[in-house]
Structure formats: C-alpha cells, structure tokens
Amino acid sequence: xxxxxxxxxxxxxxxxxxxxxxxxxxxxxxxxxxxxxxxxxxxxxxxxxxxxxxxxxxxxxxxxxxxxxxxxxxxxxxxxxxxxxxxxxxxxxxxxxxxxxxxxxxxxxxxxxxxxxxxxxxxxxxxxxxxxxxxxxxxxxxxxxxxxxxxxxxxxxxxxxxxxxxxxxxxxxxxxxxxxxxxxxxxxxxxxxxxxxxxxxxxxxxxxxxxxxxxxxxxxxxxxxxxxxxxxxxxxxxxxxxxxxxxxxxxxxxxxxxxxxxxxxxxxxxxxxxxxxxxxxxxxxxxxxxxxxxxxxxxxxxxxxxxxxxxxxxxxxxxxxxxxxxxxxxxxxxxxxxxxxxxxxxxxxxxxxxxxxxxxxxxxxxxxxxxxxxxxxxxxxxxxxxxxxxxxxxxxxxxxxxxxxxxxxxxxxxxxxxxxxxxxxxxxxxxxxxxxxxxxxxxxxxxxxxxxxxxxxxxxxxxxxxxxxxxxxxxxxxxxxxxxxxxxxxxxxxxxxxxxxxxxxxxxxxxxxxxxxxxxxxxxxxxxxxxxxxxxxxxxxxxxxxxxxxxxxxxxxxxxxxxxxxxxxxxxxxxxxxxxxxxxxxxxxxxxxxxxxxxxxxxxxxxxxxxxxxxxxxxxxxxxxxxxxxxxxxxxxxxxxxxxxxxxxxxxxxxxxxxxxxxxxxxxxxxxxxxxxxxxxxxx
Numbered sequence: 001x002x003x004x005x006x007x008x009x010x011x012x013x014x015x016x017x018x019x020x021x022x023x024x025x026x027x028x029x030x031x032x033x034x035x036x037x038x039x040x041x042x043x044x045x046x047x048x049x050x051x052x053x054x055x056x057x058x059x060x061x062x063x064x065x066x067x068x069x070x071x072x073x074x075x076x077x078x079x080x081x082x083x084x085x086x087x088x089x090x091x092x093x094x095x096x097x098x099x100x101x102x103x104x105x106x107x108x109x110x111x112x113x114x115x116x117x118x119x120x121x122x123x124x125x126x127x128x129x130x131x132x133x134x135x136x137x138x139x140x141x142x143x144x145x146x147x148x149x150x151x152x153x154x155x156x157x158x159x160x161x162x163x164x165x166x167x168x169x170x171x172x173x174x175x176x177x178x179x180x181x182x183x184x185x186x187x188x189x190x191x192x193x194x195x196x197x198x199x200x201x202x203x204x205x206x207x208x209x210x211x212x213x214x215x216x217x218x219x220x221x222x223x224x225x226x227x228x229x230x231x232x233x234x235x236x237x238x239x240x241x242x243x244x245x246x247x248x249x250x251x252x253x254x255x256x257x258x259x260x261x262x263x264x265x266x267x268x269x270x271x272x273x274x275x276x277x278x279x280x281x282x283x284x285x286x287x288x289x290x291x292x293x294x295x296x297x298x299x300x301x302x303x304x305x306x307x308x309x310x311x312x313x314x315x316x317x318x319x320x321x322x323x324x325x326x327x328x329x330x331x332x333x334x335x336x337x338x339x340x341x342x343x344x345x346x347x348x349x350x351x352x353x354x355x356x357x358x359x360x361x362x363x364x365x366x367x368x369x370x371x372x373x374x375x376x377x378x379x380x381x382x383x384x385x386x387x388x389x390x391x392x393x394x395x396x397x398x399x400x401x402x403x404x405x406x407x408x409x410x411x412x413x414x415x416x417x418x419x420x421x422x423x424x425x426x427x428x429x430x431x432x433x434x435x436x437x438x439x440x441x442x443x444x445x446x447x448x449x450x451x452x453x454x455x456x457x458x459x460x461x462x463x464x465x466x467x468x469x470x471x472x473x474x475x476x477x478x479x480x481x482x483x484x485x486x487x488x489x490x491x492x493x494x495x496x497x498x499x500x501x502x503x504x505x506x507x508x509x510x511x512x513x514x515x516x517x518x519x520x521x522x523x524x525x526x527x528x529x530x531x532x533x534x535x536x537x538x539x540x541x542x543x544x545x546x547x548x549x550x551x552x553x554x555x556x557x558x559x560x561x562x563x564x565x566x567x568x569x570x571x572x573x574x575x576x577x578x579x580x581x582x583x584x585x586x587x588x589x590x591x592x593x594x595x596x597x598x599x600x601x602x603x604x605x606x607x608x609x610x611x612x613x614x615x616x617x618x619x620x621x622x623x624x625x626x627x628x629x630x631x632x633x634x635x636x637x638x639x640x641x642x643x644x645x646x647x648x649x650x651x652x653x654x655x656x657x658x659x660x661x662x663x664x665x666x667x668x669x670x671x672x673x674x675x676x677x678x679x680x681x682x683x684x
Contacts, residue, residue, distance in 0.1 A: 038279030050246035
C-alpha cells in the first residue's frame, strides 16, 4: 500500500471532530448574543423608564410653573382693574358690601381662591378677609418679599409658595400702591387643588406617580394627585424605599417645592423579569435544538464517512489512472526542482523509468544551455513572486535520455499543499505540430505559385481566345458586306448571329482577363479622389453628352489609401452603369458626394471615408441589392442593356482588396445610391 493510499484509510473520529467546532462556537456565540441582547433590552427598559420620568417631570414642572406664572399675571391685571375698590376697603374696613363684592370678584376670577389680604410696605396686613390666615409663615414670606422689591426697577421675583397647617394654601402676590404712595402687596390665598388636578392629568398621561415634596425636606410630601398634605393624613412622608431607580426630581422655581416623578417599580420589575425569562427560555430552546442538530450531524458523519472515504479512494484512483493515461507528459516538482511524480507519458517521451526520475532534479530533462535559465526563472519567482512563465504555455527544448532533443510546449502551474509549494508541468511533444506547420507553409507557397500560374494561364488563354474570336467577327462582317446579295435570308441571319456571338465571346474573354488581373493587389498609396473623378468624367464625356446626363461631383472628396488605376476603374464602372441603366422617361441625374457625416467632419474625421454615387435611374429590387455584386449577374436582357455582368463584381473585388466596403441602396423606379467606403491615410 502506498503512502497516499494509507493516508486515505478511515480513522476513528473523536467525539467532537474539527468540523463541529465551528457550529459549536456559533451556538455559544448565539447564546451569548441572546443573553446580551436580553440584558440590553432590560437596560433599555430601565433607561426608558428613567427617560420617561424625566420627560414627564419636565413637562409637569413646566405646566405647574406656567400655571402659577399665568395666575400671577392675571392677579396683577386684576389689582390694576380693582384699584379703587381695594382703596375703599382699606379706607373703610367696615364697608361689608365692598368687601363682599371684591371677594366675589376674586373667587370668580381665580378658581380655588378662598381669601385675599392687603399688606403695607413691610408686609404687615392692613386688611384680611380671613382672620388668622396670615400667620408667622405668611408674615415672614411677605416681609421678605416686600424687602426684595425695588419698585423703581423693572420686574421682581415671584415669592415662594408657603402652605400653612390647618389652612394649606399658596399665595398669589401682586404689587399695590397704598394711599400714602408707598408700595404694598395684594395677595390671594389659593387652594392647592388646582395643582393637584394638573398632577392627576400628568399621571394619567405618563402612567407614573407624580408628587410635590418640600424643597428643604424631600421626605415631606406637600401635594399629590389626591390633594395637599392636610388631606393625606398620616401618608405625607416618603418611605426609605420610595425613591426607586430611575426617579426624577427637580426644583420648581419660585416655590418651596420639588417635583418628584416615580416610575411604576412593580411594572418595571415585571417587564424586566419577563425579558430575562424570555431570554432564558430562548437560550434553553436554542441549546436543545442545537444539541439535536449536532447529534443528527454526528450520526450522519459517521454513517457517510465510510462512503465518503470509499468514494474519495475511487476518485483518487480514477484521477491517477487519468494522469497515467495522458498523452502529454506531467511532471511534479518541489521548490528545489526535485521530481516528485511523473506519469507514463514522461517515461515514453524521455526514455527514463519512473524510478530514475523520482528524486532527481528536473534539469535532467533539459539540454545544458536551458538549465541555468530554468533555475533563474524559478529563483526569480520564489524571491519576488513575479511570474514570467507560470500559467503560460511556451515552447521549450527538451532532452531525452539518449541525448536527443525535441521541441515541447510547457505549461507550468502551482499548488500549495500545507507548507509545501508544488509546481506541476505539462509537456506536449511539438515535433509533429512543427512538422505540420512547415508542411502548411510549404503548401501555402505551392498554392500561391499555382494561383500565379493559373492567373498567367487565364491571361494567356483569354488573349489567345480573344484574337481568333475578333478575327471570326471581322471575317463575318466582311463576308456579310461583300456577299450580301449572294446569301439567302437564312444564311444572312446565321452569319449575323455568328458575328454577334463572336463579339460577345471576345468581350467575355477580355472580361475574364481583367477579372483575373485583380487578384494581386499592388501596394496601397495615397490617392486624390477629386483627380480620379476628373479623369473619369473626361473619359465618359462622349457618353455623358449623348445621353444628355447631368453629372455633378462635389469638391473636396479628399484623399484615401488605395491604387489610382483600380479606383479609376471602380468609379468608371459606377458612372458607366448609372449612364447605361438610366430611365428613358427622364433626364439622367448623377451625383458623386461624401456621406453627410464625412462632409461634416472633413478630412480629420473617422478613419474611413464614405463616397456616395447616386442616380435617378431604373433602380434595383431589394432582393437583388447583394447579388448584383456577384460575377456575371444581370438584371436585364443583354439585347436591351449590353455587358457581361462583371462591372460591379470588379468594384467589390477592388474595394475589399483595398480594405474598404461597397454596398447599394435603391428604390426601383427612383434610382440607386452606391456607398464606397475607403480607408483614409494613416488608418490602421
């Protein structure tokens, strides 16, 4: 058994094979991700509760302070409006009608007001409609407020709210000018129920517990949604665990209160616990499913392992058989050039046995001059990573065991096996291919010589035929003129037919000679199309005059690459056809011009030039636009329009030989346009 076969023998598999570590790691990562996600969700719930508490607290604080500020603004306006009534009450304390009227106005304007008081500049009451309401707390607050007001300046601070046990309230204060001109105060005592209503509305919206506590003693509850401290009985103190995490507390400016927002701790705890329970359930389900899948995978691996190994062994055997049966030689070497493996084709090509090559350096397969170059290529690639031969087929010279050499096509590939770099070379014997190439070249040269000989024979045959045919035609015409009276009508007709056919055969022989002469293309040169058309028009001047045609040639056709004689023949044939196949019902109009795009771009345009030869003649049917360029193709009877049908085939042969193109566009009964596309000088 070879080492390669031994490596393929099935071995006992560990409990956790290497291909199971990745799924296990993915499962662990998934569990960690689920736990982390659950923790993040729980933290988000807590942060959301704290953020909601803050948002609700700020909104409620803004609402309460806004309410107090608005009430103070209304009180200042009220004092200005009721100034005379207030003075009357202060001046006559027993004017009960005025007192009742003012008191009714206060309660009607300020919902929750139950008393009002007028003080002097020191904050001492000069009138109060609720005996005992202005106690020590109110007096102290009013005195402090009075001392802080400088009525010569713009604006003053709102005094703090000060509840009094037994008559829990807060005061709205406005400046009032005494009859003596001194600054006094007018304040209205308000029930905190209005603020309790605001708190209740905020709790309903936010779902949180909102209350006002004492600024100096945050454990003392002042106002809740249920009412002020005096209705809370013994529940006006916060317990030590009331300030749950995520609560929000903020001072209410201008008051002695703090606003406290407490999230629903029970609901928050239940939500967080539900998240953790769901996470635990999800992790357990994931672990159970993963364990089941791993169990199934493990059983499938064990079940299919032997089948896979047998299939792999069979595949390796087939590959080895394929490599050994290859017609081309295959050599495997390492980085040092040591031969690791060869197939049977190598032993046939080089005459070595496998044992002679394995372990030796691959240089034994090369002639001496090529060994240094091979070492240099391999060293350059290993040092720089730049490949000059890797992955590319190139012809090299190989050396057999007997010392003989032969050409071979070498294709080199690379493979990485572990830490070892392997190079695989495929060698194809090029001896037969090179011999075939030499034979092809020799045959091509023979064909070329044969074609030249055929051309010469065609020219000679055409000339040899043309002379006797012309002589026959001339003798026929002479005989007809001299012996006209001696011949019968039938003899005259036969003589005329003989003369015409001799002339036609002579013209055909001349056409064949001309057609064969276009096989060899002379070297291209720059040709001035304007000069070509001048010569063509001169040559056709008699035919143009006899037909009454109008031939116009646009100036500035430009210069092309070609042959003067051949291009003169092309345009001669095109103009001659336009004159020949004219419509007898109208005057022939022929125009030679550049295509519109070429005319716009001028000589510096594209690398080709498109010359149009247009006429108003008989036209060409659509299904004949291509066949008219075939040799001996005729669209009309010879007795109506003479010719051999070679003119347009000459044109195509010449134009395509110059690297150009020619095609026709036509509408029967209206005329035709021939496009002659030729290369400009300097074009590839």
